[in-house]
Amino acid sequence: MQSITVERVAVPKEKPDFSNLGFGQYFTDHMFLLDYTEGSGWHTPRIVPYGPLTLDPASMVLHYGQETFEGLKAYRADDGRILLFRPQENIRRMNRSNRRLQIAEIDETLFLEAIRALVREDIDWVPTHPDTSLYIRPFIIAVDPYLGVRASHTYRFLIILSPVGAYYPEGIDPVSILIETEDVRAVKGGTGEAKTGGNYAATIRAQVRAKEKGYTQVLWLDGVHRRYIEEVGTMNVFFSLDGRVVTPPLEGSILPGVTRDSAIRLLTSWGVPVDQRAISIDELVEAADAGRLSESFGTGTAAVISPIGSFDYNGRIIPVSGGRIGPLARRLYDELTGIQWGKREDSFGWTLEI
Numbered sequence: 025m026q027s028i029t030v031e032r033v034a035v036p037k038e039k040p041d042f043s044n045l046g047f048g049q050y051f052t053d054h055m056f057l058l059d060y061t062e063g064s065g066w067h068t069p070r071i072v073p074y075g076p077l078t079l080d081p082a083s084m085v086l087h088y089g090q091e092t093f094e095g096l097k098a099y100r101a102d103d104g105r106i107l108l109f110r111p112q113e114n115i116r117r118m119n120r121s122n123r124r125l126q127i128a129e130i131d132e133t134l135f136l137e138a139i140r141a142l143v144r145e146d147i148d149w150v151p152t153h154p155d156t157s158l159y160i161r162p163f164i165i166a167v168d169p170y171l172g173v174r175a176s177h178t179y180r181f182l183i184i185l186s187p188v189g190a191y192y193p194e195g196i197d198p199v200s201i202l203i204e205t206e207d208v209r210a211v212k213g214g215t216g217e218a219k220t221g222g223n224y225a226a227t228i229r230a231q232v233r234a235k236e237k238g239y240t241q242v243l244w245l246d247g248v249h250r251r252y253i254e255e256v257g258t259m260n261v262f263f264s265l266d267g268r269v270v271t272p273p274l275e276g277s278i279l280p281g282v283t284r285d286s287a288i289r290l291l292t293s294w295g296v297p298v299d300q301r302a303i304s305i306d307e308l309v310e311a312a313d314a315g316r317l318s319e320s321f322g323t324g325t326a327a328v329i330s331p332i333g334s335f336d337y338n339g340r341i342i343p344v345s346g347g348r349i350g351p352l353a354r355r356l357y358d359e360l361t362g363i364q365w366g367k368r369e370d371s372f373g374w375t376l377e378i
């Protein structure tokens with residue numbers, strides 16, 4: 025493996041107030057860089073002071089969006105250990121996204137070592153307050169200076185770090201969700217299952233409309249029938265119906281969340297049956313009307329588990345578990361965060377010490 029060189033900052037930045045971090049607003053002292061040149065592959069891994077990039081204005085990523093990204097966290101345990109949660113899953117997923125976007129894949133060993141080396145370098149930035157963590161954002165951009173649509177011959181891989189608090193300032197309180205009936209996020213055959221910037225650019229309009237109406241997030245329906253439930257904002261979504269848990273299947277348009285997979289494994293280990301199957305909005309409305317929808321929640325690295333208190337479907341309000349957090353969401357949140365912060369037994373072997 026190529027060794028990572030380190031250029032340290034002369035003067036470290038002042039740390040933000042760890043009790044009031046918000047999400048994704050502060051960045052640490054260093055960043056990781058790696059370059060790709062066709063013919064020589066990925067080369068020159070290095071940690072350098074965090075700072076602006078110099079990019080040719082014709083860089084392909086700025087025009088055609090050839091890029092991929094990831095998101096994971098480092099957690100500070102009470103005994104001082106710094107833990108990553110299933111980082112290999114993010115690494116593998118990024119390479120799957122890279123294949124979809126025709127970006128050169130990254131060596132998994134170097135990728136993991138880069139995360140560890142960078143977090144070690146900025147270890148004082150892993151916040152200490154309850155419910156805080158260090159968000160890790162790897163991403164790759166196409167940097168050929170060229171105005172034409174084709175695969176780039178050069179790429180840059182970066183990792184930046186951001187100390188974060190809870191994703192929702194309202195904490196693990198249930199959120200209200202607007203079901204989006206006009207815009208769609210993804211279709212099968214598109215890029216929905218890849219973590220690539222364009223997917224998110226296309227969702228901003230619906231998000232703004234939802235915010236204006238007082239909703240926290242939108243629920244996406246499938247792009248063909250506008251009937252089947254896909255995701256909630258940037259989270260996978262789960263429903264508890266008649267003692268079974270239902271989540272939409274991964275068939276190309278849905279992002280395969282690491283938290284989604286972890287929730288399925290935990291629920292299954294508790295004896296709660298989980299069905300990965302298509303669920304339509306009509307089924308959801310009917311189940312809610314019949315009192316069979318006992319809870320619903322979103323899953324994602326940023327918010328972990330986000331209970332849903334109500335849906336708005338074309339102006340009709342569908343209440344869920346009386347607007348309170350349901351028992352499964354509560355138990356999943358406690359178990360997942362317990363494992364992530366090293367407070368509970370990690371029987372699945374999900375955490376990795378830095």
Ligand SMILES: *Cc1c(COP(=O)(O)O)cnc(C)c1O
Nearest residue numbers: 258259260279281282283324325
């Ligand atoms: C990242 C993401 C998720 C959640 O994935 P995790 O690996 O659990 O963080 C879900 N949906 C979308 C669209 C995402 O971008």
